[in-house]
Amino acid sequence: MRELGYTRVSTSSQDAQLQLDALVAAGVQRRDVFADVTSGSKAAVDRPGMRKLLDYAESGDTVVVWRVDRLGRSLIDVLNTVNLLRERGIGVRSISDGIDPATSTGRLMLNMLATLAEYERELIVERVNAGITAARQNGTRFGRPVSNPTVIADKLVIATDARAKGRTAVEAARLVGWSRATLYRHQQAHAAREAAAM
Numbered sequence: 001m002r003e004l005g006y007t008r009v010s011t012s013s014q015d016a017q018l019q020l021d022a023l024v025a026a027g028v029q030r031r032d033v034f035a036d037v038t039s040g041s042k043a044a045v046d047r048p049g050m051r052k053l054l055d056y057a058e059s060g061d062t063v064v065v066w067r068v069d070r071l072g073r074s075l076i077d078v079l080n081t082v083n084l085l086r087e088r089g090i091g092v093r094s095i096s097d098g099i100d101p102a103t104s105t106g107r108l109m110l111n112m113l114a115t116l117a118e119y120e121r122e123l124i125v126e127r128v129n130a131g132i133t134a135a136r137q138n139g140t141r142f143g144r145p146v147s148n149p150t151v152i153a154d155k156l157v158i159a160t161d162a163r164a165k166g167r168t169a170v171e172a173a174r175l176v177g178w179s180r181a182t183l184y185r186h187q188q189a190h191a192a193r194e195a196a197a198m
Contacts, residue, residue, distance in 0.1 A: 002061045003093075005033035006053055008070045019066040026095050028064050044072045044081040059089030068094040068113070075117040082110065152186055159183055 005023035007016040016035055023033055034056070036049035044050050057063065063085055065071055071092075072078035082092050086101065093100045099113075100106035132142070155176035162172040173183035 002032060002058075003028045003064050004053060004057055004061055005064050006035070006050065006070060007033060007066065008036045008038070008047070008049070010038070019070065022066045022095050023064055026064055042073070043077055045084065050081075054084075054088075057085075057088070057090050062091035062093055064093045064095065066094070067096045068092075068099050075113060075120045079110075079114055079117040082113075153190075156186055156190055160187075 003026075005020070005028040007019040007023070009016045009019075014037075016037075020030070020033060020035075024030055034049045034053040036047040038047050045054070053063065068078055068082075071081040082101075085092050091101060093102075093106075097109065098105065099109045101110055136142070155178070158176050159172040159178070162175055163169065167175075169183060170180045173180045176183075178186070
């Protein structure tokens, strides 16, 4: 059973010394501290220091952090990281926050974090849905822009003519600014419309 430390600062101008000193004072060996200097925009598992820690840590080890927010960019990310570690049999302890899943108080704190993370998820979904609704009310259209059937028909004539002159499907599609798949899709739709008209 080892105690492994983890520190994170957002920029190289910030100093992780306070975190490191707290970890060493809590009994973590300096050689067992993994560090990241990265913005909070990256999820914990995408950070190089955290990946090294995950590769190194074994079941029975405990990851010690100065504060629990060092483990992630948001409550959701923190909770995902804690759950990932616990699934691997790795404990988590936060010095400043008093979070230690080995204690009943620590488990209560983690359950509160989980509840808050779920609340944060719901707020994000509500904000996104409200934004989409407001955008639609203001005339914003989502999805692929509607194509002009006349333009499509003209492009199909050009592409069909190019194919008749020996060009490949890719070359014919490029002539009109399409991919080969788009050319095939429009040809099939055109053929279906002609068959329906008969």
